[in-house]
Amino acid sequence: MKHFYLKYSPSFCKILLIVLFLFVGLSASVFAQQKLRVVIAGLNHDHIHNVLQQFNKGEVNVVGIVEPNKQLHKKFGKLYHIPDSLFFDDLKNLLVLKKPDAVLGYNAVGEHLAIVQICAPLGITVMVEKPLAANLQQAKQIEALAIKHNIKVLTNYETTWYPSYHELYNTINKNSIGKIKKMIVHDGHQGPKEIGCSPEFLSWLTNPVLNGAGALNDFGCYGAVLMTWLMKGHKPIAVTAVTRNYKPDLYPKVDDDATIILEYPEATGLIEASWNWPFSIKDLEVFGETGYLHALDNVNINSRIGENKMDAKKAEPMTIPFNDPMVYLAAIINHKLQPSDDLSSLKFNMIVMEILDAAKRSAGSGKRIVL
Structure with missing residues (x-):
């Protein structure tokens, strides 16, 4: 059998590569x-x-x-x-x-x-x-x-567009660590005044009516939406919360620290939201039956399977249209996506609001709130 090979000049190959790159770019920007x-x-x-x-x-x-x-x-x-x-x-x-x-x-x-x-x-x-x-x-x-x-x-x-969180979510969906047993989310920073937020931002962020709470609303919502996502849109059975005001001179009208426990049928969620961290933090930890995943920030992930199998890696970049809020929004408006069960959806964020409402009532009454 004869084999035939086509020979191309270097200039033709360059043109071909340019065309391929343009095609990929156009596909990515659809x-x-x-x-x-x-x-x-x-x-x-x-x-x-x-x-x-x-x-x-x-x-x-x-x-x-x-x-x-x-x-x-x-x-x-x-x-x-x-x-x-x-x-x-x-x-x-x-x-x-x-x-x-x-x-x-x-x-x-x-x-x-x-x-x-x-x-x-x-x-x-x-x-x-x-x-x-x-x-x-x-x-x-x-x-x-x-x-x-x-x-x-x-x-x-902000965390909706973190590659590490999505890689963690996809890993869990592959049953790599078994059923989720505990979720922990830390969110916050040293405090809005301490990090130099604008006066206009501070004027409503520290107002119990315009913000609805202090750190509880500002940062508690991150953990609430992430746990709703990880739990596939299921509400917790009950919510228990404790709020503190460690800096009454700076934040006299609202809490500056909140700890919220979410009870699910087979899992527990712990949300730690604060304006009292020694540094800015947004991380997510998930413990399963056989392993542990920790998204330390937007790209870095630590994992541990069993006693000794440990790993550290960087998440792959997010794919379009899940890499940017404006690209995502364009996909929604152009009917290429239907946001019914994702981090931005109204469905999930109504559950978030139920969680935050229960947390406020629990912190105010000292009681466990059953949803």
């Missing part, structure tokens, strides 16, 4: 073919820097911003070269005029409901920064509006 047109509601949440940096890079198209504080207009306008023409006074008028794909909530948690009340009748998707609302009553109103007007209301967490 979820973000059209840049999102978004409206920003609020500038007094310090996480706003994330989306404005993307705006400056041309990754998202901000068609309007509503923020009552004119000083913040000047601050962010100068910092991110935002033209005055993008600032508006009235959210509803802006939405009717610009017809954006989505509204991003970067205001006080207690004001998320007001955004949804305006967006829902107009059929506009909303993504807010965590948690969904300041309290369960507000969350229920948000849910009712989302159902009535058939809109998506999503909640954005």
Whole structure:
């Protein structure tokens, strides 16, 4: 049998490689073919820097911003070269005029409901920064509006985009450590004042009405959503919580430390949320029947199987569209994803709000709250 080989010149090979790279790039960007047109509601949440940096890079198209504080207009306008023409006074008028794909909530948690009340009748998707609302009553109103007007209301967490957490989740789903028996989440930092949060952010973050609590809401929500995810959307049987105020001079109105225990039929979850850590921390530990996994941060994972088999590794990068909130949001709006059982979904975040509500009631009464 004769074998035939085709010979290609070096220049042809280079062209072929370029074409292949372009094809891969185009395939990878299928979820973000059209840049999102978004409206920003609020500038007094310090996480706003994330989306404005993307705006400056041309990754998202901000068609309007509503923020009552004119000083913040000047601050962010100068910092991110935002033209005055993008600032508006009235959210509803802006939405009717610009017809954006989505509204991003970067205001006080207690004001998320007001955004949804305006967006829902107009059929506009909303993504807010965590948690969904300041309290369960507000969350229920948000849910009712989302159902009535058939809109998506999503909640954005920094840890949703951590490759390490997703690799841990996928490892557990492969039954690599057996059934989950205990979950531990540490979240927090030295304190919002101590790390230099802006005065506008602090004004509502330390307000029991606008934030709903202190560290309990601010950082307890991370553990609540992660455990809801790991437990496949099942609610805990009961919640027990203790809150402390170690720094009353700095935070006189809200807790600055919260410990929350979640009871599941065959597992226990421990959420440790604090403004009193000696350093910033966001980690996740899971103990199974035969092994242990620890996501130390967004990329590093330690594991241990049995007594002696230990390993440390770095997680692989997340795949599109699960690598970035704006890419994910574009996939939702373009009907390429259905967020029914994921970290951003309204379904999971209603459970988060039930957990946080029970934690507040438990801390206030000293009793175990059965859901």
